[in-house]
Amino acid sequence: MNRLAGKVALITSDEHGLAAAVAAAFGREGAIVVIADANQDRVQPIAAAVRKTGAECLALAMDPSSPDSCEQAVLKIVDKYGRLDVLCNLAGEFPRTGPLHEIQEAEFDRAVAANIKSVLLVSRFAVPAIRESDGKGSIINLSHTAALNGVPGTSLLAATKGALLNMTRDMALQGQREGFRVNCICVGSTYVPVVPSLMEEHHQHPVPARELMGSFVYLASDESAHVNGHILMVDDGMHAWRARH
Amino acid sequence: MGYLDDQIVLITAGGGGISRATAKLFSREGARLMLADINGEAAEAAAAEIRAGGGEAHAAVADALVAPDCVRVVQETVDQYGRLDVLINLVGFFGRGGGGVDKVSLEDWDWMMDINLKSVFLMSKYAIPEMLKGGGGAIINTGTTAAVMGRAGSPIYGTPKAGVLSLTRAMAADYFRQGIRVNAVCPSGTLTTMLTDVLRQRAGDEEELAHQLEMFRESDQGLSTPEDIAPAYLYLASDQLSRKVTGHILMVDNGFSMMRC
Numbered sequence: 001m002n003r004l005a006g007k008v009a010l011i012t013s014d015e016h017g018l019a020a021a022v023a024a025a026f027g028r029e030g031a032i033v034v035i036a037d038a039n040q041d042r043v044q045p046i047a048a049a050v051r052k053t054g055a056e057c058l059a060l061a062m063d064p065s066s067p068d069s070c071e072q073a074v075l076k077i078v079d080k081y082g083r084l085d086v087l088c089n090l091a092g093e094f095p096r097t098g099p100l101h102e103i104q105e106a107e108f109d110r111a112v113a114a115n116i117k118s119v120l121l122v123s124r125f126a127v128p129a130i131r132e133s134d135g136k137g138s139i140i141n142l143s144h145t146a147a148l149n150g151v152p153g154t155s156l157l158a159a160t161k162g163a164l165l166n167m168t169r170d171m172a173l174q175g176q177r178e179g180f181r182v183n184c185i186c187v188g189s190t191y192v193p194v195v196p197s198l199m200e201e202h203h204q205h206p207v208p209a210r211e212l213m214g215s216f217v218y219l220a221s222d223e224s225a226h227v228n229g230h231i232l233m234v235d236d237g238m239h240a241w242r243a244r245h
Numbered sequence: 246m247g248y249l250d251d252q253i254v255l256i257t258a259g260g261g262g263i264s265r266a267t268a269k270l271f272s273r274e275g276a277r278l279m280l281a282d283i284n285g286e287a288a289e290a291a292a293a294e295i296r297a298g299g300g301e302a303h304a305a306v307a308d309a310l311v312a313p314d315c316v317r318v319v320q321e322t323v324d325q326y327g328r329l330d331v332l333i334n335l336v337g338f339f340g341r342g343g344g345g346v347d348k349v350s351l352e353d354w355d356w357m358m359d360i361n362l363k364s365v366f367l368m369s370k371y372a373i374p375e376m377l378k379g380g381g382g383a384i385i386n387t388g389t390t391a392a393v394m395g396r397a398g399s400p401i402y403g404t405p406k407a408g409v410l411s412l413t414r415a416m417a418a419d420y421f422r423q424g425i426r427v428n429a430v431c432p433s434g435t436l437t438t439m440l441t442d443v444l445r446q447r448a449g450d451e452e453e454l455a456h457q458l459e460m461f462r463e464s465d466q467g468l469s470t471p472e473d474i475a476p477a478y479l480y481l482a483s484d485q486l487s488r489k490v491t492g493h494i495l496m497v498d499n500g501f502s503m504m505r506c
Contacts, residue, residue: 169503176500190489203422207489214486223476226432226469228500233493240492241418 003221005030007135009086010077012064012122013037013046016192018142019090020046021209022216027055029217031086034077036062038069064091064118067125074125083133086220087126088140089119092161094192100155108156115160119167127171130180137180138220141168145188145235146195154194165231172229181228183219187212188235204236247275248483253326255279255318257309257368258335260287262437263387265294266471267333267478272300274479276331279322281305309336309364312371319371329375331482334386334409336364340443342401349401361405365412373425381424385481386413388431388494390466390502410494417492426491428481432474433466433498467499 009031013019023035027050035050037043040061050057058080062073077084092115097103119141130137146154147162164184171182189199190207199205215234218224233239249271256264256271259280268278272295280295280302282288288304295302305321307314322329338360342353365386376382388410390396391403410429417427434440441454444461448454462468477497480486496502 169500172500173504176504181500188489211488214480214483214488215490218476218480218486223480224497226467226473226497226499227477227495229503230496230500232490232495234487234489236489237417237421237492240414 001028002030003217003223004086007085007220008032008034008077008081008083008133009088009220010034010036010074010084010126011088012062012091012118013043014090014092014142016094017209018187018191018212019088020049021213022088022090023047023050023057024053025210025213025217026086026220027053027057029221031055031220032081033057034060036060036073037091038063038065062122064122065113067121070121071125074129078129083135084126084129084137085133085135086138086140087122087130088216088220089122090142091118091122092142094144094161094194095156096153096194097156098153100159103156111156111160116163116167119164123171127174127180131178134179136222136225137175138224139171139175139180139182140216140219141182141184143184143186143231144192144194145186145233145238148186148231148239151195151198157194168231169229176228181224183224183227183230183232185215185219185232185234186239188233188238190236191234198238202236202238204238247273248479248485249331250275252276252330252482253279253322253328254331254333254482255281255322255329255372256333256335257281257307257364258337259304260284260291261335261439262471263432263435263474264333264335265291266475267335268295268302269298270475270479271482272298272302274483277326278302279305279318279325281307281309281318283308309368310359312367315367315371319375323375328379329372330379330382332368332372332376332382332384333478333482334365334368334384336368337361337387337406338439339389339391339399339402340439340446343398346400354401357401358405361402362408362412365409369416373420376425377423382426383482383484384416384425384427385478386410386427386429388413388429390431390433390496390498392431393494393496394502413494414492421491426481426487428487428490428493428495430474430477430481431494431496431498431502432469433501434461434468435474436468436470465504466501469497469499473497
């Protein structure tokens with residue numbers, strides 16, 4: 001408890017239930033939580049559930065594809081709470097497709113906007129707020145094992161979620177100079193199954209989001225103050241060995 | 246409720262800086278400890294420190310390069326506590342064999358491979374059967390930044406440590422279905438007696454040592470304290486915190502290894 005006491009955390013929401021679990025976990029650890037989505041109605045129930053546990057949680061409308069919307073949201077947070085410490089970029093998607101040469105332009109543009117540009121636009125306003133809060137800021141991006149290892153049917157996921165791996169390192173370099181850290185968590189098939197047969201090969205089964213929360217809290221908290229630019233694999237070892245021999 | 250409640254943890258190099266900080270943190274989270282070191286006095290002092298803080302710890306003397314010692318220390322742990330849940334491999338040394346491969350002595354090569362890599366093999370070899378009896382467990386090995394990137398002046402430290410990382414992944418694959426998670430922590434420069442001893446030898450006097458430590462601190466690599474590293478071992482040791490993490494190399498190095506030039 002209280003591993004995040006005194007910290008204000010902004011979480012951009014997703015449709016896989018991860019953001020809801022992170023909001024609850026951060027709230028349990030004493031953070032003030034802001035959970036944001038383009039559609040505020042989607043995050044109101046999440047915020048209400050977190051508040052029921054006694055934590056402070058605000059639902060905010062923020063469209064990660066709109067610079068104005070991101071700017072307004074961060075301003076609201078700083079206005080209300082005086083600071084921003086943690087940013088958890090969970091908005092995005094895990095597209096499954098055929099081979100790269102068959103992907104349509106519209107699909108490609110959509111995935112780039114959802115996965116890469118969203119991080120760019122939210123960070124544009126969150127990073128200065130974190131820096132000016134003069135604390136031990138921590139930014140957590142979200143990727144997938146399939147962005148690291150070749151997995152059939154995941155070219156678009158690899159291209160977009162893979163870009164985040166390098167963006168994480170670049171942001172981390174900046175953070176090193178300016179007093180905050182940026183890391184990336186890769187979930188694997190146990191949470192977002194991209195190829196169900198892979199789960200079988202690796203002898204895995206789907207897990208509820210709460211089983212992954214230790215990793216998010218570790219990276220958000222000061223306990224990981226010396227961890228920067230790191231790609232943290234929370235994927236039951238999928239990245240570390242091949243299932244088929 | 247602690248993150249390691251009632252977990253039986255064996256820490257090697259138990260008298261060393263990172264081990265002591267890890268032991269203290271683990272004890273606060275409910276772990277019951279066996280601290281093994283080749284230096285019996287150091288192990289006993291570390292255990293006494295834990296007990297003085299209200300925790301449970303015993304000391305064992307063992308040379309991690311002597312197989313019967315490794316067998317014995319695992320047995321002593323099981324005799325004391327009934328089982329073994331977590332092994333923290335912290336035996337290692339960085340201070341031999343700088344200056345290029347052509348200058349490395351045959352003796353230094355063998356010794357550095359043994360102390361950094363074979364120690365991990367031997368301790369794990371005898372700990373694993375006990376963990377399997379208990380239905381699972383966790384092993385955390387220790388790497389270093391020189392294990393993931395070339396470092397001038399460090400040909401025979403990074404090399405066996407890179408072996409440790411590869412062994413980590415192989416062990417994770419082998420024991421995944423039996424519930425043993427195997428991961429590694431890679432610190433960068435950590436302020437321990439080992440570091441100051443080696444730097445002092447190179448420096449010649451205390452003033453030069455202080456200067457070298459300051460340069461270390463100011464460098465891109467930075468200088469961590471054992472207390473900065475210990476939480477990484479806790480995160481990886483606790484099922485509550487990292488149940489889905491195995492075969493992973495956790496860099497706790499201020500981003501040093503992901504930068505270049």
